[in-house]
Amino acid sequence: MARQNNFWVRADQNESSEKRVARFKQWFNRSRIGDIVKGRRYRERDLTKRLVRQSALKREGYRAERVRSQFYQ
Numbered sequence: 001m002a003r004q005n006n007f008w009v010r011a012d013q014n015e016s017s018e019k020r021v022a023r024f025k026q027w028f029n030r031s032r033i034g035d036i037v038k039g040r041r042y043r044e045r046d047l048t049k050r051l052v053r054q055s056a057l058k059r060e061g062y063r064a065e066r067v068r069s070q071f072y073q
Helices: 017-031 033-041 049-071
Strands: none
Touching: 017 033
């Protein structure tokens, strides 16, 4: 089982709680901890060339569909 950590930001005296929460969110998003945790949670696999190519083709199909629907609704 993974070790659980608690994260916090040190409170400044002249800082509101909303500002502190915003600063924590900013730190959390920059640290990429959420990405690591999410990756472990859903057991992400390493990408292979085949999977990268397959994803690229799918994205291109979505883009083409979006362009088509832009002009022909």
